[in-house]
Amino acid sequence: MAEERNNGHKWTMIVDLDKCTGCQACVVACHAENNVPISSEDEVIRGRANHWIRIERYWEGEYPNVKARFLPVFCQQCGNAPCEPVCPVYASYHSTEENVNIQVYNRCVGTRYCGNNCPYRTRLFNFWAPRFDEPLEQQLNPDVTVRSPGVMEKCTFCIQRIRRGREQANIEGRPLEDGEIVPACAQACPTDALIFGDKWNEHSRVAQMVPSERQFKLLENLGTEPAVYYLKGGETHVGE
Amino acid sequence: MLESRATVGPYWEKPVPDDEHLAQQVEHGREQHLMLDARPPAELNQLTLATMRQTGPRFWIALAGLGAMTLAFLTAWAIQIFSGLGITGLNRSVMWGPYIANLIYFIGIGHAGTFISAALRLMRMDFRRPIARAAETITLFGLACAALFPIIHVGRIWKLFYMMPIPNQRELWPNFRSALFWDMMAITTYLIGSTLFMFVALIPDFAMARDHTTGWRRKVYGALSLGWRGTDGEWHRLEVVSNILSFVIIPVMFSVHTGVSWNLSMAIQPGWHSAIFGPFFVVGALYSGVAAVILVMIIVRKTMRYGYFMREEHFNAMGIFLLILTLSWIYFYFAEWITNWYGNLPLEKAIQAMLTGPLAPMFYLMLFCNIVVPLGTLWSRRVRTSLPAMFIIGILIQIGMYIERVLIVAGSLSRNELPFNWVNYTPHWPEVTVTLGTLAFLGLLYMVFTRFVPIIPVWEVYEGQAMQESRRVGRAVVSTRTEVH
Numbered sequence: 001m002a003e004e005r006n007n008g009h010k011w012t013m014i015v016d017l018d019k020c021t022g023c024q025a026c027v028v029a030c031h032a033e034n035n036v037p038i039s040s041e042d043e044v045i046r047g048r049a050n051h052w053i054r055i056e057r058y059w060e061g062e063y064p065n066v067k068a069r070f071l072p073v074f075c076q077q078c079g080n081a082p083c084e085p086v087c088p089v090y091a092s093y094h095s096t097e098e099n100v101n102i103q104v105y106n107r108c109v110g111t112r113y114c115g116n117n118c119p120y121r122t123r124l125f126n127f128w129a130p131r132f133d134e135p136l137e138q139q140l141n142p143d144v145t146v147r148s149p150g151v152m153e154k155c156t157f158c159i160q161r162i163r164r165g166r167e168q169a170n171i172e173g174r175p176l177e178d179g180e181i182v183p184a185c186a187q188a189c190p191t192d193a194l195i196f197g198d199k200w201n202e203h204s205r206v207a208q209m210v211p212s213e214r215q216f217k218l219l220e221n222l223g224t225e226p227a228v229y230y231l232k233g234g235e236t237h238v239g240e
Numbered sequence: 241m242l243e244s245r246a247t248v249g250p251y252w253e254k255p256v257p258d259d260e261h262l263a264q265q266v267e268h269g270r271e272q273h274l275m276l277d278a279r280p281p282a283e284l285n286q287l288t289l290a291t292m293r294q295t296g297p298r299f300w301i302a303l304a305g306l307g308a309m310t311l312a313f314l315t316a317w318a319i320q321i322f323s324g325l326g327i328t329g330l331n332r333s334v335m336w337g338p339y340i341a342n343l344i345y346f347i348g349i350g351h352a353g354t355f356i357s358a359a360l361r362l363m364r365m366d367f368r369r370p371i372a373r374a375a376e377t378i379t380l381f382g383l384a385c386a387a388l389f390p391i392i393h394v395g396r397i398w399k400l401f402y403m404m405p406i407p408n409q410r411e412l413w414p415n416f417r418s419a420l421f422w423d424m425m426a427i428t429t430y431l432i433g434s435t436l437f438m439f440v441a442l443i444p445d446f447a448m449a450r451d452h453t454t455g456w457r458r459k460v461y462g463a464l465s466l467g468w469r470g471t472d473g474e475w476h477r478l479e480v481v482s483n484i485l486s487f488v489i490i491p492v493m494f495s496v497h498t499g500v501s502w503n504l505s506m507a508i509q510p511g512w513h514s515a516i517f518g519p520f521f522v523v524g525a526l527y528s529g530v531a532a533v534i535l536v537m538i539i540v541r542k543t544m545r546y547g548y549f550m551r552e553e554h555f556n557a558m559g560i561f562l563l564i565l566t567l568s569w570i571y572f573y574f575a576e577w578i579t580n581w582y583g584n585l586p587l588e589k590a591i592q593a594m595l596t597g598p599l600a601p602m603f604y605l606m607l608f609c610n611i612v613v614p615l616g617t618l619w620s621r622r623v624r625t626s627l628p629a630m631f632i633i634g635i636l637i638q639i640g641m642y643i644e645r646v647l648i649v650a651g652s653l654s655r656n657e658l659p660f661n662w663v664n665y666t667p668h669w670p671e672v673t674v675t676l677g678t679l680a681f682l683g684l685l686y687m688v689f690t691r692f693v694p695i696i697p698v699w700e701v702y703e704g705q706a707m708q709e710s711r712r713v714g715r716a717v718v719s720t721r722t723e724v725h
Contacts, residue, residue: 047331047663056660073658082508088418089402107412109402110325110395112335113420116653117507121333121661125395127326149324150395219657222508 003079003225005200008097009176010227011157012199012206013186015072017233018214019193022055022070029188030074033158035144037130050124052155053185069233072194074185075122075155076218076226077101083114083123091152100157100227108151115152119219123154157196158183178204199227251706252278257717265717266710274551275366276719278705281698285448288696291544292449295691299543306684313677316670321397329668333661334653338671339393341645342678344500344521345528346386347427348641352529353379354434354493357441358486366721367557369700370549374540375533376438377695381685382532383431385678390424392674419499419506426492426499433492437485440478443468444699497525504648510587511652516579520572527565527610528641534558535634536686538627540695549696552625559624562633566614573610573644590655590662598664599651602643609640 003010030036030053039050053074060067077100083092084101091108094101103123115123129149132140140146143160147153158181165181178197186194197206214231249255257263270277320327330337353375360368368375391397403424405414414421447468450461468474501521504512514520534555541550580588595603613636617623624630650665689695709720 043326046329047333048326049332054660056658058660071660073660085415085417086419086507088414088420088424090412090415107402108396109399111390111393111403111420112395113418113503113507115332115335116509119508119657121656121658124332125325125330125335127330128324148396149326152395222657 003094003099006096006099008095008099008200009162009198010099010200011077011162012197012210013074013077013157013183013228014195014206014209014231015228016193016195016231017069017071018231019191020055020070020072020233021191021193022057022068023190024055025188025190026053026072026185026194027051027055029184030155032139033141033144033184034156035130035132035140035146036153037126037128037132038136043127048127052122052124052153071218071230072185073120073122073218074228075101075157076120076224076228077155077157079225079227080223082117082119082222082224086113086117087111088113098157098159098162100159101154102159103152103154103156105145105147105151105153110150110152112152119222119224123152126151126153176201178206250280251708252280254278254710257712261715262712262717269710269717269719272551273553273719274370274549274701275704275708276710277548278702278708281702284698284702285452287546287548288694288698289449289452291546292691292694299687303684303687306680306687309677309680310684313674313681316673316677317392320392320670320674325395327668328670329666331663331665333656333663334650334665336393336653337650337665338646338667338675339389340503341642341649342675343386343389343393344497344525344645344649345642346382346389346678346682347496347500348382348521348525348528348645349532349638350379350382350386350430350434350529351493351497351522351525352533353377353382354430354437354489355526355529356533358437358489358493361482362486362490365557366704367554369704370546370696371533371537371554371558372700373438373441373693373697374536374695376434376441377686377689377693378529378532378536379434380431380438381682381689382529383427383434384685385682387427387431388678390420419502423499423503426496430489430492430496433485433489437482437489440481440485441697441700442693443478444470445694445697448698449694494522497522509652509656510585511580511591511648511655514576514579516572516576520576523565523568523572524641524644527562527569528637530558530562530565531634531637531641534562534630535638538631538634540690542627544690544695546696549701555627555630556621556624559618559630562614562637563618566611566618570611570615587655587657591652594655595647595651599647602647606640606643606647609636610644613637 030051031038034052036052037050039048043049053072056071056073058069058071060069079099081092081094081101084094087093088111089107089109091104092101092114093104110125112125115121115125126147126149130146141160143164161183162181166176169176169180176198178201181196183194183196186196195205195209197204199207199210201207209231210229212231214233215229216232217226217229220226254266257266328337356368356375357372361372391400394400402412403414403421443465446461446465447470450458450465453461498518498521501517505514505517507513537550537554537558540546577592580592614633617629617633623633654664655662707721710717711720712718
């Protein structure tokens with residue numbers, strides 16, 4: 001079921017590919033913020049790299065005229081998410097308050113159907129019990145669950161930061177301001193390639209940036225209505 | 241004019257014609273056809289029960305072998321539960337692998353049983369009579385083994401009850417929109433339905449066994465036969481119930497494999513998302529199922545000395561059925577393949593390129609087992625009636641259909657929308673152990689079952705024999721059949 005406009009927020013991320021240098025700072029920040037276990041080299045070779053946000057690198061052209069293109073991919077928080085209807089236990093469900101896709105870790109039985117049905121392959125399965133090499137286990141974020149083996153997990157748009165920001169605004173009795181909530185990846189991005197905000201707040205930076213000529217959504221043809229907008233980079237917009 | 245009572249003999253005492261030529265024809269008919277070779281029911285009962293109580297050294301060796309493999313499977317499963325699914329070869333793109341292929345495979349071999357006993361029953365095909373129960377038993381245990389696989393497959397087996405609609409104070413229900421849930425409902429319905437169907441047909445045979453055994457067996461069979469005495473009213477009710485259940489179970493059978501295929505085709509994964517998967521999987525299930533029934537028929541006939549019941553004509557008929565299914569399966573496979581090929585979508589091309597590229601040995605082995613061998617040999621009556629040949633063909637079809645499922649499940653998943661996430665899949669030891677171990681477990685259950693339950697539906701055999709009549713038309717003797725419905 002597609003989303004309808006309601007009284008909640010429409011959390012949206014903009015990825016400006018023109019600014020992305022592929023430095024992976026967002027990946028590291030996400031691991032630290034969300035207690036994402038670090039996969040060993042062997043596991044990565046076996047195809048189990050565990051990142052909530054990953055930089056997909058594509059080569060363009062033939063050597064020596066070869067270019068690297070970087071595409072940060074994380075859960076697209078689809079408005080019409082393929083992972084939601086297939087879960088037999090509602091572990092993957094849609095929040096009508098935040099309008100993001102939520103994964104309920106303690107409801108998940110690990111059928112991995114959502115993972116198969118995610119065309120972006122942003123859903124990760126906990127193949128092993130989570131393990132953090134020293135001294136990483138000293139810096140686990142107390143706001144985020146460490147997921148048990150056998151459950152699916154994925155990017156949450158740092159839901160813990162969203163909740164904290166909203167509660168703080170509530171306590172102070174004021175509306176939420178744009179830029180008050182920043183996910184770890186956007187916070188860490190040195191080139192400001194990741195911009196986060198509420199699209200339904202007309203004054204937000206995101207709402208103003210979305211109607212760009214460079215804008216596209218990943219795999220838009222599938223009709224998943226992602227909440228992540230990409231702005232084309234490289235030479236693709238030369239001559240605008 | 242009515243014949244006097246004195247001249248009407250029992251149906252197994254067919255008069256031998258005086259004419260030598262006609263007598264030869266009658267004798268030939270008896271040799272060829274079980275239905276014409278009527279013998280007293282008491283003799284058939286003894287024939288069925290005799291081997292049920294025999295367990296030779298080879299039986300125990302086979303039992304120990306299968307038991308050891310089952311134990312290996314349970315150990316592998318325990319290790320997997322303890323250490324997590326990390327020990328399998330699954331990865332972040334190929335999240336479903338042989339476990340789901342096994343689910344499809346085991347439900348598949350369970351399809352032939354119902355088809356043979358229900359559909360062929362309604363079509364009044366006499367060749368199903370001696371083999372119906374052997375086929376239904378595969379259904380029963382195939383489904384039981386298949387039902388293990390969702391359990392083996394999930395990440396948190398201890399939370400599996402979340403998938404079941406158990407009333408709870410938080411009013412948390414399973415997701416009725418999920419194809420996995422439909423599948424679970426279809427499998428449970430089919431398991432209950434086919435067990436009931438099998439049990440109804442077993443009642444007279446349990447009563448027969450009760451009357452011919454002593455001790456604890458007599459008590460168990462007595463309880464299972466539900467006080468069957470064999471009155472006219474009981475036979476009539478049995479007939480009515482069997483017919484009703486036959487009509488009910490056939491749509492359920494179709495729904496089960498359609499449901500299984502929808503697990504795949506309801507997903508937006510290229511290579512899975514295809515409307516043809518429902519009928520394609522049903523035909524594939526029948527194909528591997530009938531081949532499995534032939535394998536079991538050969539083993540049961542050989543080890544339990546049921547040569548009287550399972551004759552050349554039965555293998556011939558099953559061979560023809562298998563040939564028809566080969567052709568149907570080829571039709572569906574290529575309908576799907578050609579649609580993808582002609583559609584020329586980049587991802588479906590990538591999947592096909594992988595099947596003919598890195599996975600080519602498996603792909604061509606599958607085509608060899610499923611197409612070349614059955615199509616090249618089954619047209620010949622000599623092959624269809626040769627047990628070793630049919631055994632090899634049956635095994636090859638099992639291998640071929642298993643590979644086909646693995647290629648669909650794991651092969652398609654390794655190619656997805658963003659090429660960065662293309663990961664190939666290699667099975668690791670748990671998948672191999674669990675798969676082989678479950679096959680052994682199926683064999684183990686079957687072996688034990690044959691020693692407790694009459695694997696030949698004797699009453700169906702003599703019902704069929706009683707309806708047969710030889711008549712003389714000119715110089716020929718033809719068999720006719722009385723319909724008593």
